[in-house]
Amino acid sequence: MIKMHKIFILFISIILFSNCKTREISIVDTNGNTMEQKVDSVLALMTLYEKVGQMNQYNGSWDVTGPASGKSDKDKLERLKNGGVGSMLNVLSVKATREAQKLVMENSRLKIPLIIGYDVIHGYKTIFPVPLGESASWDLDIMQKSAAVAASEASAAGINWTFAPMLDVSRDARWGRIMEGSGEDPYLASQIGVARVKGFQGDDLTKNNTIAACAKHFAGYGFAEAGRDYNTVNIGEYELHNAILPPFKAAAEAGVATFMNSFNEIDGIPATGHRELQRTILKDNWSWDGFIVSDWGSVGEMIAHGYAKDMKQASEIAANAGSDMDMESYAYEGYLEELVNEGKVDIALIDDSVKRILRIKFRLGLFDDPYKYCNEEREKTEIYTQENQDFAREVAKKSIVLLKNDNHILPLNKSIKSIAIIGPLADDKDSPIGNWRAKGETNSAISLLEGIKNAVSPNTKVIYEKGVSILTEEYPRGRGFLMPLNFNTTDVSGIPAAVKAAKNAEIVVLAIGEVALQTGEGRSQTNIKLVGKQQELLEAIYKVNKNVVIVLMNGRPLDISWAADNVPSILECWLLGSQSGNAIADVLFGDYNPSGKLPVSFPHNVGQEPLYYNKKNTGRPYNETHVTFSAYRDAPNTALYPFGFGLSYTNFTYSNLKLNKKEITLDGKTTVSVEVTNTGGVDGEEVIQLYIRDLVGSITRPIKELKGFQKIYFKKGETKTVTFEINSKTLEFYTVNKKWEVEPGDFNIWIGGSSTAELKASFTVVK
Ligand code: BGC
Secondary structure (H helix, E strand, O other): OOOHHHHHHHHHHHHHHHHEEEEEEEHOOOOOOOHHHHHHHHHOOOHHHHHHHHEEEEEOOOOOOOOOOOHHHHHHHHHOOOOOOEEEEEEOOOHHHHHHHHHHHHHHHOOOOOOOOEOOOOOOOOOOOHHHHHHOOOOOHHHHHHHHHHHHHHHOOOOOEEEEOOOOOOOOOOOOOEEEEEEEHHHHHHHHHHHHHHHHHOOOOOOOOOOOEEEEEEOOHHHHHHOOOOOOOOOOOOHHHHHHHHHHHHHHHHOOEEEOOOOEEEEEEEEHOOOOHHHHHHHOOOOOOOOOOOOOOOHHHHHHHHHOOOOOHHHHHHHHHHOOOEEEOOOHHHHHHHHHOOOOOOOHHHHHHHHHHHHHHHOOOOOOOOOOOOHHHHHHHHOOOHHHHHHHHHHHHHHHHEEEEEEHHOOOOOOOOOEEOOOOOOOOOOOOHHHOOOEEEEEEEOOHHHHHHHHOOOOOEEEOOOOOOOOOOOOOOOOOHHOOOOOOOOOOOOHHHHHHHOOOOOOOEEEOOHHHHHOOOOOOOOOOOOOOOOOHHHHHHHHHHOEEEEEEEEOOOOHHHHHHHHOOOEOOOOOOOOHHHHHHHHHHHOOOOOOOOOOOOOOHHHOOOOOOOOOOOOOOOOOOOOOOOOOOOOOOOOEEOOOOOEEEOOOOOEEEEOOOOEEEEOOOOOEEEEEEEEEEOOOOEEEEEEEEEEEOOOOOOOOOEEEEEEEEOOOOOEEEEEEEOOOOOOOOOOOOOOOOEEOOOEEOOOOOEEEEOOOOOEEEEEO
C-alpha cells in the first residue's frame, strides 16, 4: 500500500513539472536530468502491479489487426481503471481516446496517462502511396512531409503513437509485407526511415500535432524464408549487421521513440526473446532510451516456436530479453508479478522497462495534459483537408516510375480523339488506398478513369471497359484485413467488349496488377504473375491494338516479362492513395515528367527471388561461355528492371566523373563529381546515384552498394556538376572485428541513373 505522503509528493511534482512544460521535457533535453527525475519520481510511487500494468497493452477493438484474444471487455475495463494497463492500440477518434484516457485518469491511483497507438502507415485518412511506392520517389523531403501530414491527421483524432515506419529491408517479392517498407537496400531504407521518423515526430514531441514513431520489426522479418510471412529467418551475424540493422540504427540515432520486435526467429531465437538484439545491441551498444513493444501476440507465440513451454516461461524470456511492452499476449499481466516474486525476473529489469515507457509519455507531454490530442475542433477541421489532398497528389505523381516508353508513346496528348480505359483496376476506387489504410475510406480514391476524364479535352472520346475482375466476389470490405481473397480464374465474359473498345480507340490505357489486400500482412504469394485472367485480357487487347500503355498497380514487384517484351509503354503506379487517378493522369498527359526510380528489383520470374542488386559475387561469378558458373539455365541472373531504374520523358547523360583524390587515409575523405546533362526535349528531375564496391574485405562485400543519391531538377539542355563526399561513413562496414570500420584497400565507384551505372572510377584507402 502506498503511503499518503508519497501521493502528495507525486501531485506536487506533477504540478511543479507541469509549470515548466515544454522547455524541460523537450526531446532535445541535453542533460536529460530533469525528465529523468520526473520518471524516477513516478516510478518510486508504483507498486509491482502498477509497474507491470505499464508494460501491458490492450487492443481497443475498433480495429482488429491480429488474431483476437478472447479477453472480455469487462476484464479490460477493470484493469484500465485500476492502473493495470499502460497503453492501448486501435482506439480511434477523439471521443473514444478521451473515454479510454478518462477511465485511467479518473479511476486509477497514480493517473498515469495511456499512450495510444495505431498503424498509421501511409496516411491516416488522407492516404499516400503505400510505403514501397512512396520510396520510389527517392524524395526524402516529401516523405518526411507525408509522415508529418499523417501524424497531424492521426493526432487530430486522438492518436499519439504510430506503429511506423517499417524498416525491414526485403529482397523477396513473394513477401506480402514488402509493400510496407522501402525495398531492398539498407542505405536507401535508412535515409527514408529517418525522414519518416522525423516526419512523424517533428522536432518536438510535446506539440499536439506530432506523434511517437515506432521502428519495426526488430529484426530480420523481411528475410522470411521463401517469402512466406512469419517464416523462419536464417542469417549470419555479418548479414544481420550489414544488411538488416542499418535502418534501425539510423532510426535509433534519429531519436525514434519506440521499437517493435518481430514475429520471426533468427537462427533459432525468436526476436521477441532475443536478448542480444534488444538489450545488447539496441539498448546498450546504441544507447537507445525508448521502449520496445512486442508485435501482436509475439510473446505468446514463442510457445508455438518451441522456445517457451507455456505463457509464464514466455513472459520470463521476453521480459529478460528486453521486450518492454506486451501487445495482446496477456502474458505480462498474467505472470510478471509472480516471476519477479520468484526471482526469475529481476525487479531492476522491470524498473528499466517502466522507466522507458514513462519517459516516452513524458516526452509526449502526456503527463502535462493527457487529453492534449483530444480536440474535437481539430478532428473536424484538420483531417482530409483540401491541402492534404493536394499534397497527396504531389507525392503520388512523384512515386510513379516509367519502366518502358518505346517511340515516346507517352506523354499522351490531352486532345487525343479517343482513348480506351480498360482493366479491372481502371475504375477501382478502392485498391489504390492499399492495405494498412488506417481510416482511409472504402472507395475513396480517385480512380484512373476519373483522373483521365478530369484531364482530357471535352472532345476526347473516353471508352471504359473492365474486361475481367481480379476477385470472384465483391471486394471484402470493413474487416477485410483478415479475410482470404478468391481470385477469378474462370470468368472471361467481359473480354470481348474490352477488345471491341480497344479496336475503336487511338490508344489503350490498361490498368492491371493487384487489388489492395494482395499485399500486406499475411499476403505472401508464390505466384507474382498477373493473377486471374489479366494476362489473357492483356494479350487479347494487344492483338487488336498495339498502342497499349500499361498502368500497373501493385504493392510488390510483379513478373511482367511478357508485357516488357511486347507492350510499348509501362507505368509503375503502385497503390498510390487518395489521389491515385489524378496523379497518374498528371504523368500520362505530361503535366508531370516522371522521376521515380525502383527501390526494389523486378525479376524476370519468381524463381529468381530473392533478387537484389547488392549481391555477393560468389566464387564463380556469371560467365556466359561456361556452365559451371553461378547462373540459371533458363533465365538471366539480372533483373528485368533493376534497382534504381526509372525513365523520364527526357534523357540524362553522365560524363566527366572526377575523383578529387585517388588515395585517402582510413579517416580521410575525398569528393567525386560528375557532369549530368538533360539532353532531351523537356525539363525533368533525375535521381543521381552513387555506388561503391570494396574489392577485398575481411568479409566478402557486395558487388555494388548504394552510398549516396541526390534528386535534382534540370531544365532542358541544362548541365550541372553534381558532387558527393566520400568519407569513412561511406566506406565502413561491420567487419570481422565485429565493429563498423573502414578497411584499407581498393574501391570502385560508379555514378549514374540506376544500379547498372557504368561510369566508373577507382581509389585506394591506405592505413
Ligand atoms: C503487425 C504489426 C502491427 C501490429 C498492430 C501486427 O500484426 O505485424 O506491424 O503494428 O499488428 O496492428
